[in-house]
Amino acid sequence: MSLIVQKYGGSSVADAESIKRVAKRIVETRKAGNEVVVAVSAMGDTTDELLDLAHEVAPIPAPREMDMLLSAGERISMALLAMAIESLGHDARSFTGSQAGMITDARHGAARIVDVTPVRLREALDEGAIVIVAGFQGFNRDTKDITTLGRGGSDTTAVALAAALDADICEIYTDVDGIFTADPRVVPKASKIDRITSEEMLELAANGAKVLYIRAVEYARRHGVTLHVRSSFNNNEGTIVYNPTDDETAGHNESIESGSEGAVEEPMIAGVATDLSEAKITVVGVPDIPGKAAQIFTIVAKTGANIDMIVQNVSAASTGLTDISFTLPKSEGQGVLTALRAEQDEVGFLGLQYDDQIGKLALVGAGMRTNAGVSAKLFTALFEAGINIEMISTSEIRISVVTRADTINDALRVVHTAFGLDSDEEAVVHAGTGR
Amino acid sequence: MSLIVQKYGGSSVADAESIKRVAKRIVETRKAGNEVVVAVSAMGDTTDELLDLAHEVAPIPAPREMDMLLSAGERISMALLAMAIESLGHDARSFTGSQAGMITDARHGAARIVDVTPVRLREALDEGAIVIVAGFQGFNRDTKDITTLGRGGSDTTAVALAAALDADICEIYTDVDGIFTADPRVVPKASKIDRITSEEMLELAANGAKVLYIRAVEYARRHGVTLHVRSSFNNNEGTIVYNPTDDETAGHNESIESGSEGAVEEPMIAGVATDLSEAKITVVGVPDIPGKAAQIFTIVAKTGANIDMIVQNVSAASTGLTDISFTLPKSEGQGVLTALRAEQDEVGFLGLQYDDQIGKLALVGAGMRTNAGVSAKLFTALFEAGINIEMISTSEIRISVVTRADTINDALRVVHTAFGLDSDEEAVVHAGTGR
Numbered sequence: 077m078s079l080i081v082q083k084y085g086g087s088s089v090a091d092a093e094s095i096k097r098v099a100k101r102i103v104e105t106r107k108a109g110n111e112v113v114v115a116v117s118a119m120g121d122t123t124d125e126l127l128d129l130a131h132e133v134a135p136i137p138a139p140r141e142m143d144m145l146l147s148a149g150e151r152i153s154m155a156l157l158a159m160a161i162e163s164l165g166h167d168a169r170s171f172t173g174s175q176a177g178m179i180t181d182a183r184h185g186a187a188r189i190v191d192v193t194p195v196r197l198r199e200a201l202d203e204g205a206i207v208i209v210a211g212f213q214g215f216n217r218d219t220k221d222i223t224t225l226g227r228g229g230s231d232t233t234a235v236a237l238a239a240a241l242d243a244d245i246c247e248i249y250t251d252v253d254g255i256f257t258a259d260p261r262v263v264p265k266a267s268k269i270d271r272i273t274s275e276e277m278l279e280l281a282a283n284g285a286k287v288l289y290i291r292a293v294e295y296a297r298r299h300g301v302t303l304h305v306r307s308s309f310n311n312n313e314g315t316i317v318y319n320p321t322d323d324e325t326a327g328h329n330e331s332i333e334s335g336s337e338g339a340v341e342e343p344m345i346a347g348v349a350t351d352l353s354e355a356k357i358t359v360v361g362v363p364d365i366p367g368k369a370a371q372i373f374t375i376v377a378k379t380g381a382n383i384d385m386i387v388q389n390v391s392a393a394s395t396g397l398t399d400i401s402f403t404l405p406k407s408e409g410q411g412v413l414t415a416l417r418a419e420q421d422e423v424g425f426l427g428l429q430y431d432d433q434i435g436k437l438a439l440v441g442a443g444m445r446t447n448a449g450v451s452a453k454l455f456t457a458l459f460e461a462g463i464n465i466e467m468i469s470t471s472e473i474r475i476s477v478v479t480r481a482d483t484i485n486d487a488l489r490v491v492h493t494a495f496g497l498d499s500d501e502e503a504v505v506h507a508g509t510g511r
Numbered sequence: 512m513s514l515i516v517q518k519y520g521g522s523s524v525a526d527a528e529s530i531k532r533v534a535k536r537i538v539e540t541r542k543a544g545n546e547v548v549v550a551v552s553a554m555g556d557t558t559d560e561l562l563d564l565a566h567e568v569a570p571i572p573a574p575r576e577m578d579m580l581l582s583a584g585e586r587i588s589m590a591l592l593a594m595a596i597e598s599l600g601h602d603a604r605s606f607t608g609s610q611a612g613m614i615t616d617a618r619h620g621a622a623r624i625v626d627v628t629p630v631r632l633r634e635a636l637d638e639g640a641i642v643i644v645a646g647f648q649g650f651n652r653d654t655k656d657i658t659t660l661g662r663g664g665s666d667t668t669a670v671a672l673a674a675a676l677d678a679d680i681c682e683i684y685t686d687v688d689g690i691f692t693a694d695p696r697v698v699p700k701a702s703k704i705d706r707i708t709s710e711e712m713l714e715l716a717a718n719g720a721k722v723l724y725i726r727a728v729e730y731a732r733r734h735g736v737t738l739h740v741r742s743s744f745n746n747n748e749g750t751i752v753y754n755p756t757d758d759e760t761a762g763h764n765e766s767i768e769s770g771s772e773g774a775v776e777e778p779m780i781a782g783v784a785t786d787l788s789e790a791k792i793t794v795v796g797v798p799d800i801p802g803k804a805a806q807i808f809t810i811v812a813k814t815g816a817n818i819d820m821i822v823q824n825v826s827a828a829s830t831g832l833t834d835i836s837f838t839l840p841k842s843e844g845q846g847v848l849t850a851l852r853a854e855q856d857e858v859g860f861l862g863l864q865y866d867d868q869i870g871k872l873a874l875v876g877a878g879m880r881t882n883a884g885v886s887a888k889l890f891t892a893l894f895e896a897g898i899n900i901e902m903i904s905t906s907e908i909r910i911s912v913v914t915r916a917d918t919i920n921d922a923l924r925v926v927h928t929a930f931g932l933d934s935d936e937e938a939v940v941h942a943g944t945g946r
Contacts, residue, residue: 092568099568130591132527133527133591133594133595134597138597141593141603141604144586144590144607145586145590145591148587148590151586155577155579155583156568158576159565159572159577160568162573163568172579
């Protein structure tokens with residue numbers, strides 16, 4: 077008997093009809109002889125509605141109470157889902173985050189899982205029940221308070237349950253057919269990826285692919301959980317996100333392997349992701365002496381901003397000055413500018429430039445760094461399409477470039493074609509947010 | 512420092528504006544130097560909406576899951592209320608039924624409180640916080656499952672907290688100014704009652720007064736909790752429901768005392784209540800031999816029906832047969848009829864009559880039984896108004912009569928006037944359900 081963990085997002089349980097459809101799918105999995113544990117998000121727009129209410133009653137809602145409030149959303153969807161399954165004649169039991177043993181730290185709104193003790197879930201499974209667990213929520217042992225995991229929380233709940241229960245697979249149900257070589261809404265000929273390594277998936281997610289959250293992929297990678305990302309609207313095979321090594325304790329990505337069954341010397345392009353949510357800050361005229369970059373990024377780090385790409389040009393010999401550029405979420409831009417301006421005299425740079433009209437494109441795949449032909453092909457494709465490259469950054473399995481925002485979709489299409497990723501048929505795109 | 516427990520119903524927290532108004536009232540109570548514990552219901556129609564959803568996904572929703580679902584309602588209102596208080600600069604913490612130590616039996620949907628262990632509430636109060644507790648919900652220690660208390664649950668939560676925390680008073684906030692001598696929507700000259708004993712209140716509630724639930728009044732009476740029923744829309748003094756004896760352990764109503772400071776020999780009419788929710792079943796032609804009534808009511812009891820009035824006429828000597836009539840909630844009528852028909856031959860009655868067009872009027876007050884003038888005045892008033900009396904039942908502090916449903920409001924007005932209860936000014940009636 078296999079143990080399967082399934083996760084259904086808010087768009088899969090948006091109304092009574094959807095919940096009944098999901099219930100049928102869960103029952104089919106049970107009937108096929110599997111033990112089933114389900115992590116479920118709040119219905120459709122419930123979370124947004126609760127957030128609106130909170131901001132109506134309090135300008136800055138207390139974080140503890142915000143978590144208490146938001147956790148009501150999954151309580152509703154999980155109870156309805158359990159009812160729907162029971163009415164199909166199968167035993168089902170719903171459990172809150174705390175009942176499921178999802179122990180977190182006390183950081184309300186962005187809690188981290190510190191332990192998973194699914195004692196009650198194991199008991200219910202042993203009694204033959206289908207187990208439904210509230211995604212997104214946990215509780216803190218010290219304060220005994222309810223916590224929520226923040227963005228991507230339900231995916232993370234599912235993966236954490238799969239790890240703790242030693243599940244055979246963790247199925248992430250969403251409103252698209254799986255992970256694609258590019259966003260099908262921009263590149264209609266994007267191909268569904270059948271298998272991808274967790275490292276590659278991590279790079280795609282970090283560079284704008286929205287189907288899976290980085291955090292859940294990281295958790296899966298660290299705990300050796302295999303993911304199957306698929307649609308809740310059909311029975312198509314989705315995308316398997318797997319760990320090429322079975323050594324679950326490694327927890328580092330020093331050893332990158334090819335994610336394909338093909339020739340290991342050939343670079344295998346997994347996909348192309350784009351991201352329009354970032355802005356670029358350039359610190360102009362930084363004295364090219366040791367310690368200045370450290371000084372700048374210490375100031376930036378104090379604001380709590382999440383820096384993505386960093387590029388430092390070689391300094392012009394005549395001036396002894398250099399420019400340092402970095403990208404970060406637009407929402408964090410003003411805070412960082414203010415912090416840097418306050419220390420301008422101390423650091424001694426000449427000025428700041430802010431640009432929120434950038435787009436980022438990332439090409440992800442194994443074996444990239446050792447194959448110079450990949451970057452050459454990428455840059456050539458962009459050049460031939462008349463797209464200017466403003467920043468370049470590379471990692472073991474990724475090349476990222478920054479371009480003007482209004483050229484990013486063209487860039488995506490030409491790169492997708494240049495690397496032979498175009499499918500023969502057009503991808504089917506479902507409505508929905510893909511969360 | 513006094514400890515005040517306050518209960519706010521769904522209509523008092525129906526939207527963000529109402530929640531903010533209630534938050535201000537709570538803060539005022541805190542600023543006046545009191546410790547404050549608040550029990551709160553789900554917002555407005557939340558519970559009904561959740562019930563609708565449940566019936567959409569499952570014809571007969573599983574009771575455990577129904578409680579999990581419904582408990583989300585108070586979780587939302589209590590978190591919002593706590594946020595609103597915090598944004599006014601006061602420390603507030605919300606607690607679920609289980610966090611508040613509201614221990615119940617395992618009867619989902621109609622759980623009974625078996626213990627209240629408000630350890631965390633006491634701690635929060637000692638730290639200076641305002642405590643917000645989810646009404647209506649508890650949890651069972653054996654199954655570790657969430658339970659709900661059923662109708663009137665939030666009132667009961669408030670009273671149980673007041674008892675367990677040894678509160679000085681339990682304020683029940685609603686959308687009317689207090690308990691009236693009759694329903695102000697029918698009798699515009701109804702007077703607000705300033706003080707009433709818990710026994711009298713119990714009779715009024717049991718006979719159709721909807722402001723307080725019987726169950727909460729019973730709990731208050733048994734545990735010596737003084738209630739103050741008042742409006743959340745103004746600062747008027749409401750109605751004090753008190754226990755004339757301090758002997759909290761008595762728990763019986765053998766010793767009825769006058770509820771007023773006036774002459775103890777005079778009957779003191781507290782109020783008049785009417786009820787249109789009941790039906791009458793008459794078992795016709797019952798052999799007038801010992802044991803037949805017991806046989807009939809054993810059959811009725813097995814259906815779980817809540818019998819109210821029972822009247823047996825003297826038998827006609829010529830036939831040796833008698834009729835037994837009783838009233839019960841209309842919703843339970845068909846089940847009881849079916850059960851009785853199945854045993855007709857066994858019991859040996861001739862037939863059954865069902866009448867759901869009845870109205871019940873109850874006159875409640877201390878010193879009634881020893882004063883024959885009260886019933887005479889009641890029957891005369893009804894006679895002069897041309898209203899026929901179909902059944903009569905009396906207790907220590909109550910006289911109930913059954914009339915045709917369409918005469919019940921006229922009956923209420925003439926009785927109210929006959930007993931001198933009319934006020935000089937018209938009562939202000941607020942919109943709302945009065946729950």
